[in-house]
Amino acid sequence: MEDGCIVDVRPWRSASGPATDVVDLGRCALLPAFVNAHTHLEYNVFRGRLEDIEFFPWIGALMALKASLTEPDWLASATMGAAEAAAGGTGTIADCTDAGAAAAGAATIGLRGVIHQEVFGIDGKQTVQETVAALDAKLARMAVALQGSLLTPAVSPHAPYTVRPELMSALARYAGDRGLRLCIHASESQAEGELMLRGSGVIARRLAERGIGWETPGATTVAHLARHGLVTNRTLLVHGVQVSRTDARAASQAGASWVHCPKSNAKLGNGVAPLWALRAACPTGNLGLGTDSAASNNGLDMLEEMRFAVLMQRASRRRIDAMDALQALEMATLGGARALGMADQIGTLERGKRADLTAIRLDRLHTAPCYDPASALVYAASARDVALTMVDGRPIWWRGRHAANLAAQRRQFRTAARKVSGAPR
Amino acid sequence: MEDGCIVDVRPWRSASGPATDVVDLGRCALLPAFVNAHTHLEYNVFRGRLEDIEFFPWIGALMALKASLTEPDWLASATMGAAEAAAGGTGTIADCTDAGAAAAGAATIGLRGVIHQEVFGIDGKQTVQETVAALDAKLARMAVALQGSLLTPAVSPHAPYTVRPELMSALARYAGDRGLRLCIHASESQAEGELMLRGSGVIARRLAERGIGWETPGATTVAHLARHGLVTNRTLLVHGVQVSRTDARAASQAGASWVHCPKSNAKLGNGVAPLWALRAACPTGNLGLGTDSAASNNGLDMLEEMRFAVLMQRASRRRIDAMDALQALEMATLGGARALGMADQIGTLERGKRADLTAIRLDRLHTAPCYDPASALVYAASARDVALTMVDGRPIWWRGRHAANLAAQRRQFRTAARKVSGAPR
Numbered sequence: 055m056e057d058g059c060i061v062d063v064r065p066w067r068s069a070s071g072p073a074t075d076v077v078d079l080g081r082c083a084l085l086p087a088f089v090n091a092h093t094h095l096e097y098n099v100f101r102g103r104l105e106d107i108e109f110f111p112w113i114g115a116l117m118a119l120k121a122s123l124t125e126p127d128w129l130a131s132a133t134m135g136a137a138e139a140a141a142g143g144t145g146t147i148a149d150c151t152d153a154g155a156a157a158a159g160a161a162t163i164g165l166r167g168v169i170h171q172e173v174f175g176i177d178g179k180q181t182v183q184e185t186v187a188a189l190d191a192k193l194a195r196m197a198v199a200l201q202g203s204l205l206t207p208a209v210s211p212h213a214p215y216t217v218r219p220e221l222m223s224a225l226a227r228y229a230g231d232r233g234l235r236l237c238i239h240a241s242e243s244q245a246e247g248e249l250m251l252r253g254s255g256v257i258a259r260r261l262a263e264r265g266i267g268w269e270t271p272g273a274t275t276v277a278h279l280a281r282h283g284l285v286t287n288r289t290l291l292v293h294g295v296q297v298s299r300t301d302a303r304a305a306s307q308a309g310a311s312w313v314h315c316p317k318s319n320a321k322l323g324n325g326v327a328p329l330w331a332l333r334a335a336c337p338t339g340n341l342g343l344g345t346d347s348a349a350s351n352n353g354l355d356m357l358e359e360m361r362f363a364v365l366m367q368r369a370s371r372r373r374i375d376a377m378d379a380l381q382a383l384e385m386a387t388l389g390g391a392r393a394l395g396m397a398d399q400i401g402t403l404e405r406g407k408r409a410d411l412t413a414i415r416l417d418r419l420h421t422a423p424c425y426d427p428a429s430a431l432v433y434a435a436s437a438r439d440v441a442l443t444m445v446d447g448r449p450i451w452w453r454g455r456h457a458a459n460l461a462a463q464r465r466q467f468r469t470a471a472r473k474v475s476g477a478p479r
Numbered sequence: 480m481e482d483g484c485i486v487d488v489r490p491w492r493s494a495s496g497p498a499t500d501v502v503d504l505g506r507c508a509l510l511p512a513f514v515n516a517h518t519h520l521e522y523n524v525f526r527g528r529l530e531d532i533e534f535f536p537w538i539g540a541l542m543a544l545k546a547s548l549t550e551p552d553w554l555a556s557a558t559m560g561a562a563e564a565a566a567g568g569t570g571t572i573a574d575c576t577d578a579g580a581a582a583a584g585a586a587t588i589g590l591r592g593v594i595h596q597e598v599f600g601i602d603g604k605q606t607v608q609e610t611v612a613a614l615d616a617k618l619a620r621m622a623v624a625l626q627g628s629l630l631t632p633a634v635s636p637h638a639p640y641t642v643r644p645e646l647m648s649a650l651a652r653y654a655g656d657r658g659l660r661l662c663i664h665a666s667e668s669q670a671e672g673e674l675m676l677r678g679s680g681v682i683a684r685r686l687a688e689r690g691i692g693w694e695t696p697g698a699t700t701v702a703h704l705a706r707h708g709l710v711t712n713r714t715l716l717v718h719g720v721q722v723s724r725t726d727a728r729a730a731s732q733a734g735a736s737w738v739h740c741p742k743s744n745a746k747l748g749n750g751v752a753p754l755w756a757l758r759a760a761c762p763t764g765n766l767g768l769g770t771d772s773a774a775s776n777n778g779l780d781m782l783e784e785m786r787f788a789v790l791m792q793r794a795s796r797r798r799i800d801a802m803d804a805l806q807a808l809e810m811a812t813l814g815g816a817r818a819l820g821m822a823d824q825i826g827t828l829e830r831g832k833r834a835d836l837t838a839i840r841l842d843r844l845h846t847a848p849c850y851d852p853a854s855a856l857v858y859a860a861s862a863r864d865v866a867l868t869m870v871d872g873r874p875i876w877w878r879g880r881h882a883a884n885l886a887a888q889r890r891q892f893r894t895a896a897r898k899v900s901g902a903p904r
Contacts, residue, residue: 101847102854108799138844244797320794321858323801352858353845358783362790369745369791372669374533376748419563420778420862422526423896429527433746433777437845438863471848 055409058447063403081417082441083427085383086402087145087410088356089167089390091313092237092292092344095135095149095156096128099470101348109243109322110256116349120152122477127470132159133463135347137456139354140165142437143412145445148290148313148344148394150210150237157196161203162458164450166410168394170210170237171196175221177266182224189228204446208235211284213242214275215249215257219282226283235288235395241275241301242293243324250275276301285310290393292344295319295327302328302335311340311393314385316363318346326370329363329377342390343382355437356386357414364432379432409447415439480834483872488828506842507866508852510808511827512570512835513781514592514815516738517662517717517769520560520574520581521553524895526773534668534747535681541774545577547902552895557584558888560772564779565590565876567862568837570869573715573738573769573819575635575662582621586628587883589875591835593819595635595662596621600646602691607649614653629871633660636709638667639700640674640682644707651708660713660820666700666726667718668749675700701726710735715818717769720744720752727753727760736765736818739810741788743771751795754788754802767815768807780862781811782839789857804857834872840864 055061097116104115123131132155139147140163147167149156157169171192175185189209196207209229211217217225229236241247248255253270261268271278276297279285287309294302294312305312312332319325332341343363345354360382367377391401400410414435416424421439424430443451450457480486522541529540548556557580564572565588572592574581582594596617600610614634621632634654636642642650654661666672673680678695686693696703701722704710712734719727719737730737737757744752757766768788770779785807792802816826825835839860841849846864849855868876875882 099848101859103848103850105851105854105858106799106803134844134847141844316794317790320790321799323793323797323799325797326794352854355845358861362787365742365745365787366791366794368748369741369751370795372748372750374531374746374748378531419559419566420780422559422892423524423528423899425528425896425900426530429530429777433530434526436783436861436863438861467847471850474848475850 055447058409060403060405060407060409062405079413079441080415082413082415083431084403084411084413085431086387086400087412087443087445088143088386089146089342089394089401090139090144090344090354090356091148091290091342091390091393092315092346093135093139093147093149093354094151094347094349095139095147095159096132096151096153097347097349098135098138099123099127099131099467099474101352103474104349109324110245110260112322119474119477122473123153123470125153125155126466127473128153128155129158130463130466130470132156133162133460134467135354136160136163136165137460138348140443140451140456141440142355142357143414143440143443144354144356145410145412145443146390146394146396146400148237148342154192154196157199157205157207160205161200164445164448164457166204166400166445168208168235169196169200169205170208170235172210172212173221173225174212174216176216176218176261177264182221185221186224186228189225206235208237210237213239213246214278215246222279222282222284229288230283230286233288235290236284236286237290237292238279238284239293240279240291241297242295242319244296246275247296250278274298274301276305280304280308288395290342293319293327294332295324297328297331299331299335302331306335311342312336313342313344313393314363315344315346316366317359318350320362320366322350326366329367330371338392339384339389340392341385342393343385353437357431357435357437357439360386360432379428382432383428409444411444412440413442415441480872483834485828485830485832485834487830504838504866505840507838507840508856509828509836509838510856511812511825512837512868512870513568513811514571514767514819514826515564515569515770515779515781516573516715516767516815516818517740517771518560518564518572518574518779519576519772519774520564520572520584521557521576521578522772522774523560523563524548524552524556524892524899526777528899529774534749535670535685537747544899544902547898548578548895550578550580551891552898553578553580554583555888555891555895557581558587558885559892560779561585561588561590562881562885565868565881566865567780567782568839568865568868569779569781570835570837571815571819571821571825573662573767579617579621582624582630582632585630586625589870589873589882591629591825591870593633593660594621594625594630595633595660597635597637598646598650599637599641601641601643601686602689607646610646611649611653614650631660633662635662638664638671639703640671647704647707647709654713655708655711658713660715661709661711662715662717663704663709664718665704665716666722667720667744669721671700672721675703699723699726701730705729705733713820715767718744718752719757720749722753722756724756724760727756731760736767737761738767738769738818739788740769740771741791742784743775745787745791747775751791754792755796763817764809764814765817766810767818768810778862782856782860782862782864785811785857804853807857808853834869836869837865838867840866
């Protein structure tokens with residue numbers, strides 16, 4: 055490579071002339087760094103703090119816990135999240151951040167990707183203009199944090215049940231005018247579907263309790279989002295558990311991409327996404343894989359996420375051909391790159407792309423023998439086997455260490471964890 | 480502890496008098512060593528060699544591959560399997576072995592448990608008497624390999640579609656006369672159910688192709704096994720995917736125990752076992768968790784197996800209360816001990832039980848913060864975080880090393896893997 059760009063891919067023995075700067079990584083699989091297409095890095099401090107709570111109350115409990123943290127806490131949590139991702143072979147993330155800390159956290163670690171500033175607004179406490187102005191200010195601040203990084207700012211209207219329609223439309227215009235990418239939690243739970251189609255269920259009851267008016271769209275989430283301009287070729291739709299073939303296709307035809315988060319969906323009791331329908335709807339392969347946050351997963355291990363993806367598809371469809379290891383690897387690399395509109399830069403190891411790669415040891419007791427690297431990676435390896443993560447030609451995780459010095463952030467992270475431990479839920 | 484027995488469990492600071500022989504393991508969870516209630520240690524060499532094959536052809540392909548190996552190959556494979564189990568915190572196994580190598584392999588590593596000699600015989604090529612005599616000879620040989628170990632020999636009639644009824648009855652009598660434990664693959668696949676109830680499906684067709692007579696029992700697997708004396712209070716029934724509440728209860732009332740193998744069931748496309756029914760049927764908690772073999776899992780990581788168990792139950796039932804971390808921990812320890820009739824010796828850390836324990840680091844990036852050890856263990860830790868595995872007061876895995884010297888077996892394992900790599904499937 056030269057200047058962070060891959061200039062050739064070949065067996066090293068065939069180097070013409072004397073090989074210089076050869077790094078022998080041992081018996082590793084060398085592959086494109088993973089694209090974790092859905093994270094909330096700043097929620098790392100919540101890992102294990104919100105167990106056994108039903109999905110919608112879980113969101114409320116998460117919101118309540120968030121009040122206990124300060125800006126340095128958020129930064130430490132996001133930095134630890136980014137560090138965990140990098141140590142597991144991830145080079146690119148698509149993050150959703152409320153506190154905004156993911157920007158500086160991911161930049162510190164050296165990750166590539168997109169940082170979506172989350173926007174909430176189901177009630178009318180703030181006018182649409184006020185909310186958009188606040189977003190504008192947050193993005194300006196984020197731009198400073200992202201200077202010199204490989205990360206771009208973007209917008210995330212959180213979900214159809216936390217953003218009211220007029221605000222959706224305004225955010226769609228705001229992002230469209232600036233060419234910003236969008237990310238939305240969509241069709242995640244049964245409760246969401248009930249609210250959208252019939253105005254009933256646990257979310258509807260909660261909105262009523264809070265005195266928040268809700269005009270039932272009588273449409274699926276995808277149709278509702280499309281109506282308000284949010285289903286575009288810059289849009290990442292995350293989850294897609296409760297999604298019909300028609301909706302999956304409609305979203306794809308509008309150029310939007312889906313992200314599959316199997317472990318989070320399972321742990322929160324939301325079920326198994328119909329990956330066959332999402333795959334069929336995305337003929338160009340713009341389908342990503344994401345861990346979601348440590349608050350629901352509870353880890354950011356893309357190797358384990360691939361394993362769960364295959365096993366859950368096979369278990370739920372009782373078919374061995376429901377998914378295989380290579381399909382999982384594609385989702386975790388090129389699929390995510392395509393979903394983020396970055397496939398010209400990353401997602402494969404080939405001449406002309408950026409040098410974003412990971413090396414994963416396949417010579418350990420739990421991965422031996424290795425007859426086929428794809429099988430060993432997807433079914434036996436884990437984040438703990440990652441020897442190297444490189445982004446743009448720079449090792450951000452190597453020899454068991456991050457490039458960044460994390461001592462201060464680790465200390466702050468422990469402080470933040472003590473607050474979370476003591477906070478009421 | 481004294482002589483491999485726990486004499487007290489207490490915070491170490493409260494030791495009366497000067498503390499001697501205190502080992503500080505750091506920020507670890509200390510818990511009973513795992514009971515992996517279903518393994519085929521000798522199949523470790525097949526890890527990743529049999530991908531993407533439907534369940535019943537997969538069994539055939541496995542059988543074909545087995546022909547390529549010699550006795551030293553089997554021993555190396557079983558030893559590596561036992562080593563992988565120990566390195567992941569497992570102290571006790573319930574293994575099924577065809578080649579018989581699991582006995583010496585598990586003994587070398589220092590595991591506790593039960594080694595079931597597998598018996599096959601669906602056709603009449605061997606008479607029942609010949610098969611039983613061969614079993615008797617194998618068990619005599621196994622007894623030699625197990626001398627001085629913590630392992631006991633037992634019998635495994637492989638499955639209802641590989642053992643004909645008259646042989647089942649003979650094996651039930653043989654084991655009953657000697658007080659030997661039994662283990663059977665039961666109600667694993669839809670194909671098995673079709674064969675048992677209607678004499679149709681892929682297994683029935685395969686038997687017909689091979690010219691093997693099959694008298695359809697017209698009964699479920701559990702009823703069929705019970706009719707032939709195999710459902711006893713010494714019986715381990717493995718899988719229970721296709722099992723009704725009635726059958727689960729009937730087996731339990733006869734004193735038999737179930738073993739749940741969620742990853743293997745998922746990967747082979749067999750589905751998700753109705754754990755709620757199995758739990759309800761086992762009021763004394765005699766319900767174990769097993770990884771099955773590296774040929775179908777593809778690992779022997781009980782921490783990951785617990786994680787999959789919870790997530791698959793939650794995903795398939797779309798209920799967060801379908802299973803929680805503590806229930807998984809119980810299945811992986813005390814539940815397995817009960818299922819094996821060993822709960823008086825192992826499964827909990829308490830005075831009078833054998834000192835079988837594991838220490839698991841919870842201070843790493845991917846497990847921090849730790850608000851609740853059960854959550855951290857089940858949802859975030861993996862076999863790679865195991866600092867110590869102790870059996871009968873003896874560390875069999877500590878400081879990244881096994882107590883046994885495995886250099887020669889590692890070499891032989893590589894030789895075996897080369898054979899498997901080149902063997903036709």
